[in-house]
Amino acid sequence: MTDKPRALIVGGSLAGLFTANLLGRAGWDVEVFERSPHDLDSRGGGIVLQPEVVEVFRRMGIDVGAMTLGVASRYRTVFGPDGSIQSKQLAPQVQTSWSLLYSTLRKGFGDARYHQGMTLAGLDQDRDAETVTARFADGSSRTADLLVGADGGNSAVRALLWPDARPRYAGYVAWRGLVAENEMPPVSREMLHGDFGFANNKGSHILGYLVPGAHNDMRVGHRLYNWVWYRVADEALLAEILVDRNGRPRVSAIPEGMLADRWRAHLDTEADQLLPPPFGEIVRATRQPFIQTIRDLAVDQMVSGRAVILGDAAAIPRPHTAASSSKAAANALSLADALASTSDIDVALARWQPAQVALGKALLRQGMQTGDHLLFGRRPLLEVG
Structure with missing residues (x-):
């Protein structure tokens, strides 16, 4: 006792x-x-590192000054639909990954009382x-x-x-994907690498940045490029998208590897129509895109x-x-x-x-x-x- x-x-x-x-x-x-x-995996993709998370690590006894918590970006760059740069501002920040946070927290708690x-x-x-x-x-x-x-x-x-x-559907979804840093297409590598990039269009907003790679690897060349593409989708379209490749309806997300094949072509077509070339290339280069619905709750x-x-x-x-x-x-x-x-x-x-x-x-x-x-x-x- x-x-x-x-x-x-x-x-x-x-x-x-x-x-x-x-x-x-x-x-x-x-x-x-x-x-x-x-074991839970990294399908959550990239996360912008915030002070509250660092404070939890500090209270856990982790030397946050000695630990590399993510990948730094220098500029925030906004692209026009044609690929031109609309603005570029110095705004250093750190992007981490769901996997790095989870594995650090899980190690700190241990396995004995995790069921x-x-x-x-x-x-x-x-x-x-x-x-x-x-x-x-x-x-x-x-x-x-x-x-x-x-x-x-x-x-x-x-x-x-x-x-x-209950959460309410907001009327749009987030398509997501991860691409190995060394597999970024040439235009994407030249224009997106190392910065926090954005692009807007009608019913479309995309952003992307580098995050730690497999096994939290932060060596140059071993990281991942994480992108998130918000697209308007009515509830009828959403219901179709949320049926995974095995025909199973999902509640609010389709994880990596479970998206039905038909949506690969859908994404590529929309990328050609709506995204500037650097982002269009990175979407098309993604092997296993995934999706989450955007919902509201408080x-x-x-x-x-x-x-x-x-x-x-x-x-x-x-x-x-x-x-x-x-x-x-x-x-x-x-x-x-x-x-x-x-x-x-x-x-x-x-x-x-x-x-x-x-x-x-x-x-x-x-x-x-x-x-x-x-x-x-x-x-x-x-x-x-």
Whole structure:
């Protein structure tokens, strides 16, 4: 037996591992339950590195000054549809990869209390005992002082606690792809390599940058070029796209290697029509493009008794904010701080919730205004007061 407070983390991706590492180092007894029976992979592609993620690593005891966390870019370059450079501004930043963040967090937490193939079936709360019990599809259960739903945009925890809080389709998708640095076509290599590139067209917005390569390799020539292409798609077209190569309907994304063959030609045709040559070439050179739908969500509540949700389970900012991972890290950092400030867990959760709900809603507004302007030409609304 242990006198440590116990936490169950449902979801073993970035948000769950941010939380697990921080609570574990704050003296909690933590277990993580991941639905997938397999190790998670890097299909999330590239991520802009943000200070909140670096702060989690610092609190984990990682020497962030000695560790290379990603690939630096120097300029932000905007291309016209014909390939001409419309603007080029010095704006140094670092781009990392989902894989690098995940592998670092997973190593920090360890394998002993990270359980795979565990699908949440239900949860129960005992208000008198101040505990929460998670029930899993295999018939097992765990009881703890706190349950954290960090299980992503299709959160089972959110569905159990707030079934009416569902993501809304924003009217466009993000096609994505990764190309080995040394396989970049000549024009793409010359115009895109080393910078953060953008290009706009009607109903189209694309961006790209270098990220670490396989096994987090950051040597020149071993990295990957990551691109994200936002395209307007009505719900009828979306329903067709979200049927994978095996004929299985997907909820919100098609991972690498599972896109139906017909969409390869569709992408190439649209690239010829809408993209400047450097981006058109990089899209055509991508062997296994993948796709995610752009959705909107920001809940009004993140706490229900001793159960909470955070990360994309609570708010899904559009990718234009570059804030999905940083928001999850911010949620986890704030939760760890709140729980460390008092021995009363309920008081800590009450203190934690308001600012985190407000953060999710602010990022929702920011992402909607940016995305609707880029994809639909709508002017951002000015906030008064």
